[in-house]
Amino acid sequence: MVALPMTWSFSAATPRRVSRFSGVAMASAGAKVENVKVGQGLGDLPKVVLTSVHGSEAELYLYGGCVTSWKVENKDLLFVRPDAVFTGQKPISGGIPHCFPQFGPGAIQQHGFARNMSWSIVSSETVDGNPSITLELKDGPYSRAMWDYSFQAIYKVTLDSNALSTELKVTNTDAKPFSFTTALHTYFRASVTGASVKGLKGCKTLNKDPDPKNPVEGKEERTLVTFPGFVDCVYLEAPTELQLDNGLGGVITIKNTNWSDAILWNPHLTMESCYKDFVCVENAKIGEVKLEPNESWTALQHLSIV
Numbered sequence: 001m002v003a004l005p006m007t008w009s010f011s012a013a014t015p016r017r018v019s020r021f022s023g024v025a026m027a028s029a030g031a032k033v034e035n036v037k038v039g040q041g042l043g044d045l046p047k048v049v050l051t052s053v054h055g056s057e058a059e060l061y062l063y064g065g066c067v068t069s070w071k072v073e074n075k076d077l078l079f080v081r082p083d084a085v086f087t088g089q090k091p092i093s094g095g096i097p098h099c100f101p102q103f104g105p106g107a108i109q110q111h112g113f114a115r116n117m118s119w120s121i122v123s124s125e126t127v128d129g130n131p132s133i134t135l136e137l138k139d140g141p142y143s144r145a146m147w148d149y150s151f152q153a154i155y156k157v158t159l160d161s162n163a164l165s166t167e168l169k170v171t172n173t174d175a176k177p178f179s180f181t182t183a184l185h186t187y188f189r190a191s192v193t194g195a196s197v198k199g200l201k202g203c204k205t206l207n208k209d210p211d212p213k214n215p216v217e218g219k220e221e222r223t224l225v226t227f228p229g230f231v232d233c234v235y236l237e238a239p240t241e242l243q244l245d246n247g248l249g250g251v252i253t254i255k256n257t258n259w260s261d262a263i264l265w266n267p268h269l270t271m272e273s274c275y276k277d278f279v280c281v282e283n284a285k286i287g288e289v290k291l292e293p294n295e296s297w298t299a300l301q302h303l304s305i306v
């Protein structure tokens with residue numbers, strides 16, 4: 001856990017890099033806009049606010065390395081469930097939680113431990129008024145008790161005028177090989193009755209409904225995949241671009257590099273209070289990634305709205 005000052009911020013119109021976060025308060029010199037601001041969020045958890053000079057904004061918590069908000073023209077395109085807790089004891093249910101080193105179900109806790117460990121800040125920069133922040137997660141006693149490997153995960157989040165990009169790089173820092181599965185469990189704000197996802201036709205599916213441990217194999221035949229009831233389905237070898245119509249007047253393009261699979265999830269009546277307000281479209285790596293010592297795996301996600 002990083003020792004965090006109450007707030008620190010920095011800003012620049014042209015590239016400016018701040019190297020490894022030292023836990024010492026830093027203030028911007030003569031900045032008009034604070035592009036990257038670290039402060040306290042809900043439950044007093046450390047929160048980073050990214051503000052683009054082009055009007056967009058994003059927020060993320062170091063706990064779980066979880067992006068919880070992405071606003072374009074003051075509309076939040078992400079969704080945080082009303083039952084989300086910000087105690088640092090339970091994963092934040094909403095935004096873009098990490099699933100690592102297991103998507104699940106599997107040997108360790110559902111979706112792994114990266115979403116309930118504190119990430120630290122490595123650096124930040126602003127290019128042409130667009131800020132980015134880079135976080136790091138390393139193994140510790142908590143992760144070792146479940147998954148006895150030394151690893152490093154580097155996660156860069158970049159905000160643009162109409163886009164939010166993430167780059168995840170996992171490195172094996174151990175002396176022995178390891179394997180993992182992973183996902184970005186993105187919750188999009190939506191009207192579930194009007195939402196649809198385009199781009200999945202022809203994909204091989206693993207339907208986790210009704211039994212997540214024994215998914216039923218199939219093939220997606222629909223051009224527009226909708227959410228008429230409970231949905232929990234893995235799409236293998238999904239394309240590098242999907243389009244989500246959020247049913248609220250927005251079409252979000254979800255591009256990726258190296259996230260080979262996708263998952264659609266909506267809990268329907270099992271979460272009666274909120275299921276109508278979001279859909280999850282997750283970029284994932286369902287087949288195991290095996291890394292030898294010193295090897296890395298990198299994947300990019302690019303969300304944009306026109």
Ligand SMILES: O=P(O)(O)OC[C@H]1O[C@H](O)[C@H](O)[C@@H](O)[C@@H]1O
Binds near residue numbers: 093111208263264
């Ligand atoms: O409630 P969570 O642990 O966040 O998981 C929520 C859901 O995430 C994914 O979409 C899985 O495919 C589901 O099987 C799971 O129920």
